Amino acid sequence: MHMKRYWSRLLALVLVVAIGLMGCSGSPDSLSGDYRQDTLAVVNIMRQALELSEDSPDKAAIQAEARQKINDFSARYQRANSVSGLGSFTTIRTALNSLAGHYSSYPNRPVPEKLKNRLEKELQQVETALNRGG
Numbered sequence: 001m002h003m004k005r006y007w008s009r010l011l012a013l014v015l016v017v018a019i020g021l022m023g024c025s026g027s028p029d030s031l032s033g034d035y036r037q038d039t040l041a042v043v044n045i046m047r048q049a050l051e052l053s054e055d056s057p058d059k060a061a062i063q064a065e066a067r068q069k070i071n072d073f074s075a076r077y078q079r080a081n082s083v084s085g086l087g088s089f090t091t092i093r094t095a096l097n098s099l100a101g102h103y104s105s106y107p108n109r110p111v112p113e114k115l116k117n118r119l120e121k122e123l124q125q126v127e128t129a130l131n132r133g134g
Contacts, residue, residue, distance in 0.1 A: 031072050035083050036130055038073060039092055043123050045069045046099060050116050067103060070096045088129035095122040 031038040049066040052059050074096065083089045098119060102111055111119075 030068060031076055033076075035077065035080075035089075038076070039088060039126060039130060042069050042073050042092065042096070043126055046095065046119065046123060049099070050111060050119060054110055063103065067100070070100050086129065086134045088126045088134055091122050091129065092126045095119050095126070098122075 031041065045062070045066045046069075048062050052062055056062075073092075077083055077089065098115060099111070102109075102115060
């Protein structure tokens with residue numbers, strides 16, 4: 001009976017250590033940590049998601065990747081004071097919130113043309129701001 005308890009506790013300890021070490025390893029999200037590079041990656045995946053046709057076989061995968069990048073970007077930079085005052089950051093946040101809002105409210109509907117046009121303008125503004133250094 002004591003041996004069974006010993007192995008049970010040992011297994012629990014090993015699992016706790018393994019999970020703890022996995023949580024400490026590198027970057028848990030799909031971003032690099034470089035704000036400019038991460039922002040451009042999010043802009044690119046958002047454009048891919050917006051340009052998809054309704055019958056595209058990649059639609060679900062690209063939309064899932066866009067959602068993941070949006071979540072990762074928001075989690076990483078939401079409270080980062082170093083970027084919160086940048087024009088590119090406020091504009092990308094507006095675009096991210098708009099697309100994420102559409103995906104959560106209307107998951108099976110295509111993105112309306114009016115929203116696509118607005119998002120494309122915002123993404124261009126983000127790229128321009130990044131090229132200027134902000």
